[in-house]
Amino acid sequence: MDFAEIERKWQRRWQEDNIFEPRVEKGRKKFFITVPYPYMSGSLHIGHGRTFTTGDIIARFKRLRGYNVLFPMAFHVTGTPVLAIADAIRSGDERVINLYREYVRIYEDDEERVEKIVRSFVEPENIARYFAEKTQQDFIGMGYSIDWRRKFHTAEPIYNKFVEWQFKKLYDKGVIKKGAYPITYSPVDGNPVGEDDIEDGDVNKVTIMEFTAIKFGFEDGYLVAATLRPETIFGVTNLWINPHAEYCEVLVDGEKWWISKEAAEKLHYQKENVKTGKCVKGEYFVGKTVVEPSEGREVPVLPAEFVDPDNATGVVYSVPAHAPYDYRALEDLKKNDNMLLKYGLNSEEIRKIEPIKIIDIEGYDIPAKDICERMSIKDQNDPRLEEATQIIYKDEFYSGVLNDKCGKFAGIKINEIKDEVKNWLKDMGKADVFYETSRKAVTRNGHKVIVAVLQDQWFIDYTPEWWKDAGHRAVDKMLFYPEKYRDIMHGIIDWLEKRPCARKRGLGTRFPWNREWIIESLSDSTIYMAMYTIVHILRRENIGPERLGEEFFDYVFLGRGSASEVSKITGIDEKIVEEMRSEFLYWYPNDQRHTAPPHLSNHLAFFIMHHVAIFPEEHWPGGITLNGLMIREGAKISKSKGNVIPLAHVADKYGVDLFRLYCALNADLDSVVDWRESEIASLRRRFVQFVNLAEESIEVEDLKELNRMDRWLLSRFYRLFRESVALFENFRIRDAMLNMLIHFVNDIKYYERREGPERRRRMVRRILGDWLLILSPVIPHICEELWHRLGHESYISLETLPPIREDYIDDVVEAEEEYIRSILADIKEIVEVARIKPSKIYIYTAERWKWEIFNALKDSTPREAMKIAMRIRKGKETADFVKRLLKEHLEYREIDEIRVLKESSEYLQKETGAEIIINAEYDPKKKRRFSLPLKPAIYIE
Structure with a gap:
């Protein structure tokens, strides 16, 4: 059987007959499932295919259950990624050009055509258009039951009008605001960046971390160290600085700070009045002292090559009593005569430095020292220091209390201290804020990502209590599978704060109140499922964006106004307006949103929150299901590993049904699917066997x-x-x-x-x-x-x-066959253990009295069993029988053992190669006495 030809044949037939284009059927139950539209910056691979395949399996099963199923698809093209690709190709970036040649070769085998297409990618719209078209072909080739009448892409004018309407509704709710706010930012691009713009941002999220920048008095200014735990300031013994890095004198509102060169560059994007002056090597500070701000103690500046100048301020303060890294680094330095000599440090003075314990925890004396000794951590290069750090931080957070060395903060639990010490230092003018990314990150075109504070940034404020309450209410009502993600989503909604929603570069929808700004690519992709319900009618009637004003969407999606009023304002026929309203009311809400866990903290949270802000409760989302990711041969699928299988190659390389079957059978929804060629071959054999x-x-x-x-x-x-x-x-x-x-x-x-x-x-x-x-x-x-x-x-x-x-x-007939299979298994076990070749097999079923007792005991407790049995038949044999019954825990089933054995004797004889004899008088080993109901005794000659 030619599976590839069969797959192509039915895909053609399904498309020709438009069988996946559902119509409104009032009175028939509907099911509206969506999977997030893919971003069109390249070809998709089998990792993407798992999620889309699972969504299609669910859609097809719902049709089997009698639902009128809508499964639409669109394409995401907004944001900066395609713009960055176009810029790189325009500038002659060979790495990007070669990458896109590879992508295009997936679909084209003519090199001239490949070159022509790649050259056209200097226009970002061409990238989006080309890969949207090819992805549609891929999805058809995967057998997805998608209604393609409803496709659109997110840079289309009709979609732009829809997004404008969405933002006007949010503005009316008072959650679109303008002000200073920290955001992830690309200095090269001069633009805010979101998860979609950052390389691997969808699966390895980049968050903004707020460090406390603490000012240590130095000469006529400050050496500024950054920390995430300002409450440990009372235990500082020294500062660490990288002697090889560059540190710059920076004037911040006229105040002199010394920070790393990298930090100085970032600070220009976080504060308004910043001027960078001279720069020196870090060794300039080594051996000098600074004034610790909480008590005015002088502490030395010591060299440490582990200090990363590109992390926060590039200066670290050392708390060796509570930070395992600091403890080991200090102890290593004390023993390193060469380094002490190199930097002219007084070895005697350095060796006098002792940890200052400021947090009391039960079970510890000096926490960092104790944990290093318990774990036998010998030096600062031991990879287990991270584990040691997490143990100490966890123990301190849950049971630690600040001690008397912490002045007015003494007696406060670590998990209750919150921002008190930070605010105290700020009030004294001894601390400030420095923002940093949670990991080193670059944009999709390789440009560095930092944190910037833009003064006139537009953002969505998710903090209003009414909004969070509605979000939680929606989550409580929704289906979640796996269920564990419900609690996770509650946590995400609690955590949501302000999020930048516009940038000045990229494809997308212009901001309604300031056309210089463009709505960013996750903010414009939250309630677009509503567009699926009407876009095919907009196209059929050739309705352009100029007619899609606020009144149109207000009526179609919210029922405000009337069809006749909208018709007068827009010029759209009243019946068509009413048809679109009917389509929306029939299909909405989106019953199921299916995707993967990396979307939880961004897209899915926004999906819920924007729905509850804009739509009435009956149109809030119905459910979210998520499947794990796919890896290949135990490794993450990535271009760098060379293990990518394009979705377009699945049909020819494996077969679409086999791929779908592998996705379904290899792992539960919640687990990772590991694509292994050896397992594919094994599954192919099973598949062919079924066929x-x-x-x-x-x-x-x-x-x-x-x-x-x-x-x-x-x-x-x-x-x-x-x-x-x-x-x-x-x-x-x-x-x-x-x-x-x-x-x-x-x-x-x-x-x-x-x-x-x-x-x-x-x-x-x-x-x-x-x-x-x-x-x-x-x-x-x-x-x-x-x-x-x-x-x-x-x-x-x-x-x-x-x-x-x-x-x-039929429970009885299944029980009877299970009985035969268990007897056969017992026989084979006896033969194997005894190492004999049987000629005759004697099977002895339980006597009638055993069945009488077995029947009588089926609903009794173990305590009652012996009494009941003795009323039926007294004697030691009965007592032994009851004890065996209780020990065996036999499941009660009423089977005519003798009849079933006789009917199956020919089969048993064929399987064992021996004569089968049932309940013979011949019983040389007295086996019959061991028989139980459903568990006959067996003797083999």
Whole structure:
């Protein structure tokens, strides 16, 4: 069977017949699922494919359940990434040009055409347009059941009007503000940057950290050290400075600061009145003293090459009693005669420096020293110092108390100190704020990212209590899978503060109140699901952006005003306006948003918050589901590792159904999928095995009469079918597919050993239609093919699951077969242990009196069991039997053991190669006395 041709055939047919273009059907239950639109700066790979595939599996399953399903898709192009790519190509950046040649070669095999296309990428719109078109082809080639009538991209004028409307609604709520605010920023680009603009920003988030910059008196100014724990100022013994780095004299509002050259450059973006003067090497400060601001103590400045001049101010204060890094660095320096001599340090004075304990914690004397000794950390290069630091910080936070050396702060718990010490130092003029990124970061075009404080920055203020309350209420009502993400989302909403929402560079929507600004790429992508409900009508009616004013969106999405009023204002036919309102009311809310966890703290939080701010409660999001990421051969998928498989190559390299099956079967939704070639090969064999089973059965006739094994196979199928429907409903896709494609195929193999291949074919034919239906969300192409080969004219992709055949689910017949399988397993175990080749196997079932007692004890407690048994039959044999029953914990099932054994004796004989004898008088080893109900005794000759 040519799987690739079958996949292409059904993709063409689905597209030609527009089968995934749902219409409003009032009275029919609907399901509106969305997956975040991809950013169009290049081709997508199999890692992206997992999330989109999972979304499609859910959409297809919901159709099977009778829902009218809308699964749309659009393309994200706003922001600075495509602009940065265009700039790099325009400037002749060979690295970027070669990268984009590789991307284009995925789709083009003519080198002249490749060069022509890459040259066209000097215009950012061409990048977005090209990859949007190719991604649509990729998605069609993956069998995704998307309604392509509703596609758009985020730089289209009609979308710009929609985003303008969204921001006007937020402005009306009082949450769009202007002022000074710290933001991540690219000095080279002269622009704020968000997660989408930062390399790996979507999976390795960059946050803004607020350091306290503490001023240590030095000559006629200050040497400024930065810390995240200002409460430890009372334990300072020295400053660390990198002797090889450059430090600059900086005037800040007329006050002289000494900080690293890198810090000075950043400070210009954080404060208004900053002037940089002369710069010197860090060794200039080594051996000199500074004045500690809390008590006026003099402390020395010591050399430390570990100090990063590009982190905060490039000056670190040392608290060796509570910071393992500081403790080890100080101890190392005391022993380093060469360094002491090099910098002219008085070794005797340095060795006198002792840690100053300022935090009392039960179980510690000098915390940093103690933890280093416990962990046998020998020097400052030991990688376990980070672990030691986390242990100390955690113990101090939860149980530490500031001691008497901390003056008026003595007795305050560390977890309660908050900003008191920082504010105290600020009030004395001895501290300020310095912002830094949580990690070193660059933009997608390689430009450094810093923190800047822009004075006239537009931002969204997420702090109002009414907004957070509404967000929490929405989260409480929504579906979350995995459930753990509900609490995480509550935490994110609590944490949300102010977020810059505009920049002066990039593609996107102009800010309504200042056209110099452009709305940034995550702020414009929060409620766009609403556009899916009407965009196809806007296109059909050729309605341009000039007619999409605030009154239009107010009516269509919020019901404000009337269709006739909107028609008069916009010139859009009243019936068309009403049609769009009806579309929105039918499809909204967005029932399920499916994506991956990296989107939680940004996009998904904004998705919830903007919906609750703008829409009435009945249109708030219905649910969020998330799947883990995909890696390859145990490593993150990345261009640098050379392990990227483009989504466009999946069909030819593996087959689309096989890829989808791997995504479904390899891991639960919450787990990482590891793409391994060896496992793909193994799964391919299983997939082909299923196809062969189906193909062999299509032309055969159904059975007229059913025997016990037929009833067993039917019972197994419909039990697994019932379980799998419930598993799909609960997003346990892996377990459902294990049931229907692994466990049930194993059942078929077992059935064939019992009944032979011909009967197996006829039984598979009997359940094949239902089997294809339940498998079709995951492997739709082969199921569509086999469905039509069965003689159906309808599309399986639009079919509804039939009622589950409860009448076929037979507990007794399954229990009987489980009984036979357990006996066979016992026989094989005895043969293996005894190392014998059996000629005769004697099976002794439990006597009638044992069954009477077994039946009587089924609802009793262990304490009552002996009394009940003795009323039926007294004696030591009965007592021994009851003890064995209680020990074995046999599950009660009523089975006619003798009948089942007789019916299965031929099978047992075939499997064991020995004569099977049931309940013979012959019992040379007195085995019969050990028989239990459902667990017969066995003797082998």
